[in-house]
Amino acid sequence: MGGATGLIGLDRFPASFISQTSQKYFSYCYPSSYSSPGYITFGKTDDDKNYKFVKFTPITTSPTESVFYDIIVTGMAIAGNKLPVASLEYSKSGAIIDSGSTITSLPPSVYAALRSAFRKKMSNYKMIKPGIGAYDTCYDLSKYDEVVIPKISIFFKGGVELELDVKGIFLVFEKDLSVACLAFRESSGSLILGNSQTRGIEVHHDLVGQRVGFGPGGCS
Template sequence: MAPPPPLLLLLLPLLSTAAPTISTTTLPLYRHLPHVAETAHHHPLSRLAAASLARASHLRRPAHHKGQAGTASATALYPHSYGGYAFTASLGTPPQPLPVLLDTGSHLTWVPCTSSYQCRNCPTAAVPTFHPKNSSSSRLVGCRNPSCLWVHSAARLAGSNCTTGAVCPPYAVVYGSGSTGGLLIADTLRAPGRAVRNFVVGCSLVSVHQPPSGLAGFGRGAPSVPAQLGLTKFSYCLLSRRFDDNAAVSGSLVLGGGRAGGMQYVPLVKSAAGDKQPYAVYYYLALTGVTVGGKAVRLPERAFSANAAGAGGAIVDSGTTFTYLEPTVFQPVAEAVIAAVGGRYKRSKEAEDGLGLRPCFALPQGAKSMALPELSLHFKGGAEMQLPLENYFVVAGRAPVPGADAAAPAAAEAICLAVVTDLGGAGGAGDVGGGPAIILGSFQQQNYYVEYDLEKERLGFRRQPCAASSSSSMN
């Protein structure tokens, strides 16, 4: 990779704006899925399955790096190319609108920055970038600013000749299949009725294998959007994937908010690993059981709670598409699904091999529907998430067969369990080791209103249609 441009010449430390005003905000959340040709190597579902596994690998064993309460605000959420959901944030003075991915599995927010931004092995789509020199409120973060400790250890700063006026050293963040790096800046973040000055964000100058957008960290910790905005609550409603091709329809992201009716609540559990990163960033759920077809699945203890090293437990993550289950959890769940189907439908090896999802069942010729078992998640306190069929099975269409002749007949249409695991042995996300045993992904959360009550340490949910035609944005 070519070295980044001279960092200090790209950014201007300028004056900050006036104090923030606090109000309620709702923002649209959008899905954005560029066309992907259905070839033997690039079926859209296989790409999502692979991306989910890469994400799980990062959340379970990421590379080592350091990376007054307001009332409600809401924005639109749109799903992004690798299965995430994006909203538009406005940064700077005057405000510059930027798409950012909602990510509850990390806490640092970053945006592509300056006209010299480089992204290697990235989508070819144009990348909206932030230009600090065009913002009168933008300034570099100094190495003695407490926020510099968000991305560097105290020992690292002590050995870096950190003097008064020196800039916080460049950061590097490594994700499951890519990375990003740059400098921390502070600027004004704006939302309808809200302006938060000195919001600290990563000004990324170089990225590898990243989507054409920035990332908004909504995980636990001081760098996160909720912490910097002083939120005690945020919520989202994730748009159904059946609207993938309709850019005019969105879900929503709510910053703050009052009491919501009809909710079931689950205790949010702090990481048993304490402040150990990255586990302290995650939202762990007090899961107590899984049922398939009304029958409890016998799962290992690590499915329900993590140990002091961070191994085990269940987390909720907006950035993972298909739910990830560690092999020791996936195997009994998959076996229960197969047993509940009871031989009514043939397994589709072609779909399983082509997509990386399993089990898959071939759709009988001429059939318009299939009888499939219910899947429910059970939580401490009695809450139950009885998933609708479309949230845990996915219609695979005509799945490509790797290595097959292009002129050969296509595989029969199939329906597959929308859950991923890694049975490949050492080095994979599915090794029985560190990290969460269950990662509840966004596919399973579609058409649910999900509330993160940070003050009461609980997660609320209720089923509801999330589609809305909205043009509101964070500006």
């Protein structure tokens, strides 16, 4: 008999778990490896050290304005170099963090800049053409003894930097690494920060403080 998966509503929609249980604080962590445990916690503990290294960016709308957690993305960088994109381009159509979306969707101008910079940094590796489905930047890495993947960071209002885990940069479709793709896609709508880009990162939602935070820890 086949299994089934589902979603727990963590947004601010009236029917969500968060709204129905009047939760004011919750946090979660998707592990870097599928063999490692993650967690979800409702409520805030009394141990302040658990929040010492969490960096917060504001939620820019109230529950009456949006059921989503709207954020302001100010930029992205690859290998330490900011993408040549105006800050307005990241959030002019809106931006949200969504734990139920797998892949981060970027506005066309931002995605084009990221893709171009990433391909330049990965020019020493064999690129597969065409890509896989919505992924147009894929590589065959199976023949390389060592692969150097450029660091990617996302920046938010308040000077918050989210440095991505390697699993948030590459999607691996084959265990031998013969098909590995850049883990972003282009979207004509809002920028959506998906859960692949937060793997290995603690994500905190403070609904009283109207803010979202990111912290290191690898789900430990």
